[in-house]
Structures are given as structure tokens and as C-alpha cells.
Amino acid sequence: LKTISVRACEIPRLFAPPPPQAMRVAACFAAAAAALPADFPTVPMKGVNGPMRMPLYGLGTWQYNNTVAEQAVVDAFKLGYRHVDTATVYGNQVGVGKALAQVGLPREEYFVTTKIMGGFNATGTKENLDNCLKEL
Secondary structure (H helix, E strand, C coil), X not given: CCEEEECHHHHHHHCCCCCHHHHHHHHHHXXXXXXXXXXXXXXXXXXXXXXXXXXXXXXXXXXXXXXXXXXXHHHHHHCCCCEEECCHHHCCHHHHHHHHHHHCCCHHHCEEEEEEECCCCHHHHHHHHHHHHHHC
């Protein structure tokens, strides 16, 4: 089982030039980093539009079904988390997406990382990424 992590810094490698959707995702990442309190621990990363800071702490959802993932994300965001990690193989992206809608935060105020299976060509990679975005 091989997965890849799709981050804003990797989007240009998947598409050349980046489509408008990728630029919107990158803009959301940058805005989420800017919305963090000054003392919130972050990690620097390279974004599409330059350097940015991603929350160091995030909720991992491995081994959660959709129901558990949904409640865990809601609870974590109530506690101040602004980063959630999921993956296609976890089978819980729909639950994560429902939770993100339920918490009601503006999209630019949080980070979501997900992973897709490896071994796809460019078309398959894009299709899997689009499915992740739809579920989330």
C-alpha cells in the first residue's frame, strides 16, 4: 500500500500550469496560516504562492469510520485544532467533510491534509484528488 500526501506545495507538480482550483486551495492554505494565533505552534512549508506556516498539531483520523471521524473533528475544532488529516484509504473523508461543514469555520481558517493511493498516471491522480475534494 503506497500513498502520497498532496499538499499545496505539490500541486504544481501535478498540474502544469496550476488550474484555478489549485490556486484557490493554495489561497485557503495561506489564509489559514495567517489566521492562527501568533503563539500557535506551526511548521514552515513551501506553498504555491510562497512560504507559509501550517499548524504543527492536527487531528489524525486513521482507523475512524465516518461517524467517529465526524464527531472527532467537531470536538477537536471546538478545542482549537485547525488541522485535520485523512486519506482515501481511511474511508472517512465524507465524515470529515460533514464535520468541517458543521463547525462552520471559514475555509481559510483551517488545514486539511489527505492522501491518495500511489501508482496512478496523471489522469488517475487528478481523478482521485477531485474525488477527495468532493468528499471533503
